[in-house]
Amino acid sequence: MPKLWTDTVADHRRAVRDAVLDATAALVAEQGLASVAMTQVADRAGIGRATLYKYFPDLESVLAAWHERQVAGHLAQLTAARDRAGTALDRLAAVLHAYAWLSRGHDGSQLAAALHRGAHADAARRRLHDFVRELVAEAARDGRVRTDVPPDELADYVTAALSAAGAAEDAAVARLVAVTLDGLRAAR
Amino acid sequence: MPKLWTDTVADHRRAVRDAVLDATAALVAEQGLASVAMTQVADRAGIGRATLYKYFPDLESVLAAWHERQVAGHLAQLTAARDRAGTALDRLAAVLHAYAWLSRGHDGSQLAAALHRGAHADAARRRLHDFVRELVAEAARDGRVRTDVPPDELADYVTAALSAAGAAEDAAVARLVAVTLDGLRAAR
Numbered sequence: 543m544p545k546l547w548t549d550t551v552a553d554h555r556r557a558v559r560d561a562v563l564d565a566t567a568a569l570v571a572e573q574g575l576a577s578v579a580m581t582q583v584a585d586r587a588g589i590g591r592a593t594l595y596k597y598f599p600d601l602e603s604v605l606a607a608w609h610e611r612q613v614a615g616h617l618a619q620l621t622a623a624r625d626r627a628g629t630a631l632d633r634l635a636a637v638l639h640a641y642a643w644l645s646r647g648h649d650g651s652q653l654a655a656a657l658h659r660g661a662h663a664d665a666a667r668r669r670l671h672d673f674v675r676e677l678v679a680e681a682a683r684d685g686r687v688r689t690d691v692p693p694d695e696l697a698d699y700v701t702a703a704l705s706a707a708g709a710a711e712d713a714a715v716a717r718l719v720a721v722t723l724d725g726l727r728a729a730r
Numbered sequence: 731m732p733k734l735w736t737d738t739v740a741d742h743r744r745a746v747r748d749a750v751l752d753a754t755a756a757l758v759a760e761q762g763l764a765s766v767a768m769t770q771v772a773d774r775a776g777i778g779r780a781t782l783y784k785y786f787p788d789l790e791s792v793l794a795a796w797h798e799r800q801v802a803g804h805l806a807q808l809t810a811a812r813d814r815a816g817t818a819l820d821r822l823a824a825v826l827h828a829y830a831w832l833s834r835g836h837d838g839s840q841l842a843a844a845l846h847r848g849a850h851a852d853a854a855r856r857r858l859h860d861f862v863r864e865l866v867a868e869a870a871r872d873g874r875v876r877t878d879v880p881p882d883e884l885a886d887y888v889t890a891a892l893s894a895a896g897a898a899e900d901a902a903v904a905r906l907v908a909v910t911l912d913g914l915r916a917a918r
Contacts, residue, residue, distance in 0.1 A: 688909070688912075690905075691905045691908070691909055695894075695898070695902050695905055695906065695909075696909065698894040698897070698898065698906075699891055699894050699906055699909050699910070701894075702890055702891050702892070702893050702894035703887055703890050703891035703894075703910070703913070704890070705890045705893070706883075706886040706887050706889075706890035706891075709886070710883070710886065714883050717878075717879045717883055718883065718886075718887055720879070721876070721879055721883075721884065721887050721913045721914070722887070722891070722913055723913075724876075724912065724913045724915075725891070725909045725910055725911075725912045725913030726909070726913075727912075
């Protein structure tokens with residue numbers, strides 16, 4: 543049973559929520575999406591079934607919340623990569639590396655397909671897209687990224703191209719980032 | 731009722747098959763994947779239900795056959811683009827344009843997700859990948875494509891990057907191809 547007794551009600555609720563999301567992620571990894579039941583999630587999280595239903599009405603909403611937490615974590619990592627010192631192009635390159643590594647494991651599985659449906663996934667895609675677009679636009683203003691293609695389209699190109707990292711070998715990820723970045727830079 | 735009486739048994743079988751696939755594609759487009767039934771397919775194709783079942787055991791196999799026919803058509807279009815006159819780079823560019831246009835409509839819909847599961851879809855992906863890889867390798871031997879990244883990885887990059895055409899506006903497709911091609915060419 544995890545330590546759930548923390549100082550405030552808000553902390554307590556967050557700890558329960560996190561325990562539920564961790565338990566669900568572990569169960570899905572172990573046995574696949576289709577066979578996970580709310581009862582198992584409650585057991586694994588160390589809470590009662592009735593308590594679980596006070597937090598989440600069904601498994602779908604648990605998975606959506608888990609995915610939102612993942613996306614928030616990924617955005618935090620991308621923000622950390624962006625906020626390093628360097629030129630706009632350095633920071634763009636750092637973000638593309640981080641993004642490529644985060645893309646690994648996004649393998650078109652049944653779980654990924656289930657998570658990527660729906661409104662929360664659309665919002666997540668939009669946030670990631672806007673994040674990349676801003677960096678691209680900044681590097682373009684510095685004259686380090688091509689200006690013959692709108693930043694919006696370049697951001698679409700980046701996120702599409704880097705999705706190839708999902709199935710790539712470790713050594714290939716840096717090469718994929720280099721190729722993708724060369725597409726952004728060249729203006730012939 | 732379509733004209734199904736042709737010269738040979740093989741021609742006849744092919745005509746029935748094509749009528750079934752056309753009927754299925756039309757029904758899916760009209761009413762979505764979930765509600766299409768074999769009886770409707772038979773009606774629309776102008777054949778009896780018993781005849782339909784001699785060709786296909788279930789709707790899933792009809793859809794797989796339809797997707798295989800689509801892939802074969804796409805490969806034929808890519809081959810036509812490849813076989814134009816010009817340098818290896820010209821032909822690569824022509825194929826990337828054709829590929830980008832063919833990617834439009836691959837929108838992550840339920841139908842696409844259903845079609846892209848399973849062994850026949852894996853085989854189709856492999857064929858498209860090998861097709862692009864060969865062209866990339868040829869242009870690399872000509873010194874027109876970078877050689878610091880293996881053709882296999884460059885082919886993965888190309889197919890991933892061009893998937894952004896799926897949601898792009900018409901005017902953006904040529905720009906996406908240009909950006910993707912610049913990623914292939916640059917060797918800094």
